[in-house]
Amino acid sequence: MTDNPSAPRVAPMTYNARGNPVHTWTLTPSHITDPVHCILPPDGILPVIFVPGIMGSNLKSKPDKRNNKEKAVPVWRLDAGLMGKNMWLALNWINKKAGIRQKLLHPARVEVDNQGAVPERAAGTVLAQPGLDRKNTLQALRKRYEERGWGEVSETSYHAFLLWLEETLNNHFLPHQWPQFDIRPEHLHTVAVEPGPTHITRLKPETPIAMPGLGATLASQLPPVISDELLARGDYRMPVHACGYNWLDSNKVAAQRLAERIDELMHQYGRNCQQVILVTHSMGGLVARRCAQLPGMSAKIAGVVHGVMPATGAPVAYRRCKVGMSDEDPIAGAVIGPTGQEVTAVFAQAPGALQLLPTQDYAPGWLRLIDNQGISAMPRQPVKDPYEEIYLRRDRWWGLLREEWLAPKDGDPITWGTFADNIKKAKAFHQRISGSYHPQTYVYYGSEDKHPSFESITWQMQRGSRLNGPHGSHPDSFTVSNLQMHQVRDDGRSPVYVGGHEQPIPPLRGDPDAPVKTVQTSYWELHCKMQDGSGDGTVPVSSGGAPVKQARNGGVRQQIKAPGFDHEASYANPLTQQFTLYSIIKIAANAKRPLCVG
Structure with a gap:
């Protein structure tokens, strides 16, 4: 009572x-x-599956019976720690040498780890049976979140968004009660229910409904939500799932895993689940595009929302193989790889990572060398084919990587042939998904001057330091552009040196106990310049905005450019969240109707 x-x-x-x-x-x-x-609640079920970006899935080691290591251990864990910071990554990966990275982060030696952190509170359709004590409540919630796949993906990057999405889609099932929509009394009418005096409130049909959360700028770019679309979406509950993947392996393999997850969920939910919706972040968009091409999958996917997807790749992937990440972000760089040696040791053996390189659809000429007067020192590369002209180039210092970095100290060396095979896989993958988008695709990408991106990569020649006399005869810019790998000094940082050597500086006042300092002497210093375009800090505008220009058969329904967020945290931005909700409403309105509705 x-x-x-x-x-x-x-x-x-x-x-x-x-x-x-x-x-x-x-x-x-x-x-x-x-x-x-x-x-x-509604009988119809339209699950939403979130697909993370590169490095956004937890990974663990595969049991190795050959080395008597049958127990899997975390290799890449993305749980929030002290004050929401990922202390696990910091403790386990900061300043790890290239050889250790190569051994541990090998695509054949890791798999998805589903034991990452999950939320400790109920949300939407993730509920615990009432009456349990706190311990049993947390256990019940953990079981449900793990069944949803949330333990597979980064807590720090994604869980706040997933909680918001789960609550937004599943807290109320009557469309006129959804607070994200500006529903006014004139939008409603009352309907009598027979038999008896009962009345229910309904939305009037064919009525435009505003979404204040989109803001004036985005709302002006988008067709309004119609009340009929809200009513159609109201036929479903939308449990939010996640699907991690081995981001070191090819995105083709990740796409197959996603397809299997879709089939599992449709079988689990039964006849009232006819399709799913995919929401992707960054490289997860490439995974979803390939998944939609697999036999029968396009029909099982109601639609896709892509966030900050490198649709045609990103030049920053090239740059990190050459000079690492320390000058972009010292803290993140210490984890991902401060120099090109650490990055190359992993990227060269990881097809998934190499699939982030600029594709054949990226505008040619994104790599250039300019002299100390700002004049072009070589034809801009690539002319046509980035794979042969840059990535597999062994006879120029500006090729993608140095061959000796494939065999770092204490690592498990890979051969140039293995690397070349991975580049060929990247090329085949890029060609396979080129211009291919699901017929119900929605896209947002970043354009923010506070988060500049690399539209192109520019090497600039600057006169070097010659402490023991005048510069003498410098090689000209044409000669520099044609130097081979062994003709420059390169430790995986910017700058790269032409001529000279590491030279000690005599201590001041002849102090024999003073620490020895050194300087790099050279004819030329080749500096890899910083960001030159707008974007989200990782994906440039040209790649983020490519889908609507390149999609075959008009598959991209809506695409927006939005400011105010960086790449990793894009789904934490209120505007992108509202656009995601808008896109889900539009997709659900065109989804297959659940069998229970008829």
């Missing part, structure tokens, strides 16, 4: 592993005869 005898009794509801509602009620004395209400 309740404190208010006239209040209706409502049975608490949770959801089981199949996503079906479960009501619980304790038997009451026989003299209490008022009815117990079981409030039912």
